Amino acid sequence: MAVFSTLATVDREELIIRLAEMADILRAAHAHDAAVPVVCLLDCDPRCWVAWGRSDICTNCGTRPAGADTWHAALVVALRRASGVGTHGEREAA
Numbered sequence: 001m002a003v004f005s006t007l008a009t010v011d012r013e014e015l016i017i018r019l020a021e022m023a024d025i026l027r028a029a030h031a032h033d034a035a036v037p038v039v040c041l042l043d044c045d046p047r048c049w050v051a052w053g054r055s056d057i058c059t060n061c062g063t064r065p066a067g068a069d070t071w072h073a074a075l076v077v078a079l080r081r082a083s084g085v086g087t088h089g090e091r092e093a094a
Helices: 002-007 012-031 066-085
Strands: 051-053 055-056
Touching: 012 066, 055 066
Parallel strands: none
Antiparallel strands: 051 055
16 A cells, blocks of 8 residues: 555654644544545645546645545554554564
8 A cells, every 4th residue: 555655754753743633633523523534644735636547646745645544544553663563562573
């Protein structure tokens, strides 16, 4: 998945910031009983999105728009990998 390759180059502090932002977007949508919004990684303006092949890509941050829940899950996995913790909570062998 292209989301994971994008997040592989992001440092731990940036992952934490992006994770908090996605959680805030999801909380706001849930509070208003709205559908999960489609956003790019930096939550850029949708006017920055252009058609690229079969999907869109953000010309500002270079990521593909996806549901905020998809970004949140990908950020959690990337943060766990960056912290040396497996996807199920166990420590990975070094």
